[in-house]
Amino acid sequence: MALVVQKYGGSSLESADRIKRVAERIVATKKAGNDVVVVCSAMGDTTDELLDLAQQVNPAPPEREMDMLLTAGERISNSLVAMAIAAQGAEAWSFTGSQAGVVTTSVHGNARIIDVTPSRVTEALEQGYVALVAGFQGVAQDTKDITTLGRGGSDTTAVALAAALNADVCEIYSDVDGVYTADPRVVPDARKLDTVTYEEMLELAASGSKILHLRSVEYARRYGVPIRVRSSYSDKPGTTVTGSIEEIPVEQALITGVAHDRSEAKITVTGVPDHTGAAARIFRVIADAEIDIDMVLQNVSSTVSGRTDITFTLSKANGAKAVKELEKVKAEIGFESVLYDDHVGKVSLVGAGMRSHPGVTATFCEALAEAGVNIEIINTSEIRISVLIRDAQLDDAVRAIHEAFELGGDEEAVVYAGSGR
Amino acid sequence: MALVVQKYGGSSLESADRIKRVAERIVATKKAGNDVVVVCSAMGDTTDELLDLAQQVNPAPPEREMDMLLTAGERISNSLVAMAIAAQGAEAWSFTGSQAGVVTTSVHGNARIIDVTPSRVTEALEQGYVALVAGFQGVAQDTKDITTLGRGGSDTTAVALAAALNADVCEIYSDVDGVYTADPRVVPDARKLDTVTYEEMLELAASGSKILHLRSVEYARRYGVPIRVRSSYSDKPGTTVTGSIEEIPVEQALITGVAHDRSEAKITVTGVPDHTGAAARIFRVIADAEIDIDMVLQNVSSTVSGRTDITFTLSKANGAKAVKELEKVKAEIGFESVLYDDHVGKVSLVGAGMRSHPGVTATFCEALAEAGVNIEIINTSEIRISVLIRDAQLDDAVRAIHEAFELGGDEEAVVYAGSGR
Numbered sequence: 001m002a003l004v005v006q007k008y009g010g011s012s013l014e015s016a017d018r019i020k021r022v023a024e025r026i027v028a029t030k031k032a033g034n035d036v037v038v039v040c041s042a043m044g045d046t047t048d049e050l051l052d053l054a055q056q057v058n059p060a061p062p063e064r065e066m067d068m069l070l071t072a073g074e075r076i077s078n079s080l081v082a083m084a085i086a087a088q089g090a091e092a093w094s095f096t097g098s099q100a101g102v103v104t105t106s107v108h109g110n111a112r113i114i115d116v117t118p119s120r121v122t123e124a125l126e127q128g129y130v131a132l133v134a135g136f137q138g139v140a141q142d143t144k145d146i147t148t149l150g151r152g153g154s155d156t157t158a159v160a161l162a163a164a165l166n167a168d169v170c171e172i173y174s175d176v177d178g179v180y181t182a183d184p185r186v187v188p189d190a191r192k193l194d195t196v197t198y199e200e201m202l203e204l205a206a207s208g209s210k211i212l213h214l215r216s217v218e219y220a221r222r223y224g225v226p227i228r229v230r231s232s233y234s235d236k237p238g239t240t241v242t243g244s245i246e247e248i249p250v251e252q253a254l255i256t257g258v259a260h261d262r263s264e265a266k267i268t269v270t271g272v273p274d275h276t277g278a279a280a281r282i283f284r285v286i287a288d289a290e291i292d293i294d295m296v297l298q299n300v301s302s303t304v305s306g307r308t309d310i311t312f313t314l315s316k317a318n319g320a321k322a323v324k325e326l327e328k329v330k331a332e333i334g335f336e337s338v339l340y341d342d343h344v345g346k347v348s349l350v351g352a353g354m355r356s357h358p359g360v361t362a363t364f365c366e367a368l369a370e371a372g373v374n375i376e377i378i379n380t381s382e383i384r385i386s387v388l389i390r391d392a393q394l395d396d397a398v399r400a401i402h403e404a405f406e407l408g409g410d411e412e413a414v415v416y417a418g419s420g421r
Numbered sequence: 422m423a424l425v426v427q428k429y430g431g432s433s434l435e436s437a438d439r440i441k442r443v444a445e446r447i448v449a450t451k452k453a454g455n456d457v458v459v460v461c462s463a464m465g466d467t468t469d470e471l472l473d474l475a476q477q478v479n480p481a482p483p484e485r486e487m488d489m490l491l492t493a494g495e496r497i498s499n500s501l502v503a504m505a506i507a508a509q510g511a512e513a514w515s516f517t518g519s520q521a522g523v524v525t526t527s528v529h530g531n532a533r534i535i536d537v538t539p540s541r542v543t544e545a546l547e548q549g550y551v552a553l554v555a556g557f558q559g560v561a562q563d564t565k566d567i568t569t570l571g572r573g574g575s576d577t578t579a580v581a582l583a584a585a586l587n588a589d590v591c592e593i594y595s596d597v598d599g600v601y602t603a604d605p606r607v608v609p610d611a612r613k614l615d616t617v618t619y620e621e622m623l624e625l626a627a628s629g630s631k632i633l634h635l636r637s638v639e640y641a642r643r644y645g646v647p648i649r650v651r652s653s654y655s656d657k658p659g660t661t662v663t664g665s666i667e668e669i670p671v672e673q674a675l676i677t678g679v680a681h682d683r684s685e686a687k688i689t690v691t692g693v694p695d696h697t698g699a700a701a702r703i704f705r706v707i708a709d710a711e712i713d714i715d716m717v718l719q720n721v722s723s724t725v726s727g728r729t730d731i732t733f734t735l736s737k738a739n740g741a742k743a744v745k746e747l748e749k750v751k752a753e754i755g756f757e758s759v760l761y762d763d764h765v766g767k768v769s770l771v772g773a774g775m776r777s778h779p780g781v782t783a784t785f786c787e788a789l790a791e792a793g794v795n796i797e798i799i800n801t802s803e804i805r806i807s808v809l810i811r812d813a814q815l816d817d818a819v820r821a822i823h824e825a826f827e828l829g830g831d832e833e834a835v836v837y838a839g840s841g842r
Binding site: 019054056058062068072075078082087092093094099 | 441500
């Protein structure tokens with residue numbers, strides 16, 4: 001008998017019918033002899049509908065109230081799933097994040113989990129109930145206000161609960177049936193992976209893969225929780241995320257997959273005076289605006305002009321703000337201009353095998369060159385190579401790299417409606 | 422400066438636009454120098470939509486989960502109103518019933534308030550915030566589960582908060598602008614009352630008036646909270662419910678109003694053997710089924726047959742169940758049959774003046790006789806006369822009594838769309 005945590009995303013819960021299907025799976029898991037804890041996101045369109053209502057009464061709603069509003073969504077879905085479970089012969093109790101002991105910081109809209117003390121969940125399990133916990137929410141340790149956990153919050157809730165309960169596995173259900181060697185919509189012969197290590201999944205998530213959110217993978221790795229990525233539309237086993245690259249024998253280490261990301265933009269600050277502190281000042285201005293930077297490129301300064309260009313990438317969502325903040329300090333730092341380019345894309349190759357196979361970088365760059373793709377910035381980690389290219393060439397680049405490293409499988413990749421989340 | 426509690430019903434909150442109007446009134450009340458606490462019901466259709474979703478996944482949903490589901494509605498409306506208030510230049514925090522310290526019994530769907538300890542509400546007021554509290558809900562003292570308060574729950578929440586906070590007034594807003602001498606839709610010259618005593622309001626509510634719920638009026642009377650019934654569509658002062666009939670000088674005591682009720686049915690148990698305990702057994706069977714009885718009529722038993730008929734009224738909602746339970750004991754008690762009649766209606770005259778004016782009953786019955794209305798059962802209290810008649814004659818009866826006691830005013834009664842709640 002195992003303790004299983006299952007998380008169902010919004011598209012798996014988008015109607016009364018889907019809710020009943022999800023309840024069937026939960027009841028089957030319970031009847032197989034397992035203790036079952038379920039985390040549900042809000043039903044399909046609920047969060048968007050609530051956001052729309054909020055916008056209608058206040059274009060800039062206070063964050064505390066936004067959290068009170070949005071958490072109604074998970075309350076609705078979890079109690080409905082509990083009811084559906086009862087209709088199918090098992091017993092279930094639903095709990096809010098607060099009731100389930102999810103304690104967080106007080107940053108509304110992006111709270112971090114500080115601790116999980118799920119005594120009411122444990123009690124429910126001991127009494128033979130399925131316990132449902134509203135995802136994406138918790139209670140602030142100091143103010144006792146309700147908080148939401150930011151993007152990927154329901155995945156994080158599920159993994160954090162699994163860690164606190166010492167669960168045997170945390171199953172994340174959506175409309176994709178696992179982690180693939182590349183996005184199946186771009187690469188028709190992308191292959192589903194049976195397993196992926198934590199570090200590789202972290203790199204894939206950070207490089208644009210939307211299957212799992214970075215924070216939940218970090219949490220899983222820290223507490224050693226195995227994650228299974230599965231589809232709520234089939235019984236396929238999915239992909240298991242577990243283990244460390246340290247545990248993989250060198251000779252078995254592989255290249256795992258290709259990720260791509262269209263969400264970044266590029267900023268180039270031109271003609272930066274080449275004196276100590278100019279670059280630091282530029283990055284400090286960006287940091288003070290609470291904007292994260294991804295890739296950085298600094299050219300060698302021209303011996304003629306004594307100036308250089310500094311280029312970096314960031315999320316498109318922060319683009320306008322970053323440009324504004326830099327323009328403010330133009331005179332102070334003395335650079336020439338700020339250029340903004342949002343037609344860039346990032347493609348990444350991830351694999352533990354990179355560490356032990358020299359020539360991966362060479363093969364990577366050759367594949368891109370043969371596909372006519374120009375590399376603007378390159379950035380690597382121990383198990384990842386990322387390059388910034390023109391976004392129009394992203395699909396070609398992904399396919400070229402996938403081909404060059406022979407990642408394709410024989411079966412046609414299965415893509416469900418609404419695939420991606 | 423006063424402490425004002427305002428309650429807004431679902432129809433006052435049915436759209437983003439209505440929410441903004443309500444916020445305007447709240448902000449105006451605050452800016453006039455008052456401390457303001459607001460209780461909101463769920464937006465117009467929300468509760469029905471949630472009930473419908475529940476039915477789709479389980480025709481007989483567990484009550485604990487039903488409470489978790491329905492309370493999402495008040496969470497949504499209160500946070501939206503808080504946002505609307507913020508957009509209009511005041512500050513507001515919304516709280517769940519639990520956060521506001523509303524502690525209840527654990528009877529899901531019909532919990533009673535045990536205590537209200539609104540420390541977070543008081544804190545919010547001290548910091549200059551408008552405090553919003555979700556109506557219709559609380560937290561069970563023993564299980565710590567979320568509960569809903571049954572019919573009129575939001576009114577009860579508002580009055581209970583007003584009592585706990587020692588508020589100067591509790592304003593109940595709906596789409597009617599006060600308590601009238603009769604339902605304005607039935608009696609065109611019905612007059613709006615300026616004030617009504619607690620006892621008279623209790624009788625009106627118990628006799629079919631839907632303006633205020635019985636439980637909230639009882640609560641207000643017990644704790645001396647003045648209630649003002651007002652329309653959210655106008656600035657009219659409404660009707661104030663306060664004071665006791667004991668405080669009204671005898672010579673000023675009036676006849677206050679006429680109420681009518683279509684929600685009851687009549688059961689007649691025929692041929693009941695006239696021996697000790699037969700009637701008691703019949704009423705015990707009904708009581709054990711947790712069904713309330715209103716009016717009772719027992720004829721003198723026939724000296725010939727030694728049998729009698731016992732008639733009583735009850736809510737139509739319990740009709741089928743009552744008949745079923747009685748049929749079960751037919752042989753045991755030995756009566757002849759159970760007759761069920763759901764074409765009855767009740768009309769009541771209420772007024773403190775009844776105590777000191779003999780002849781009220783005579784005038785009442787004469788008015789009905791002249792209108793051709795037959796009285797089937799009569800039932801009185803110190804300040805109320807109620808009769809059971811054919812439901813088809815209810816409107817005529819109401820008008821005849823209203824006329825006979827000269828309750829009409831000069832102005833045409835104002836009726837808003839959706840009037841009645």
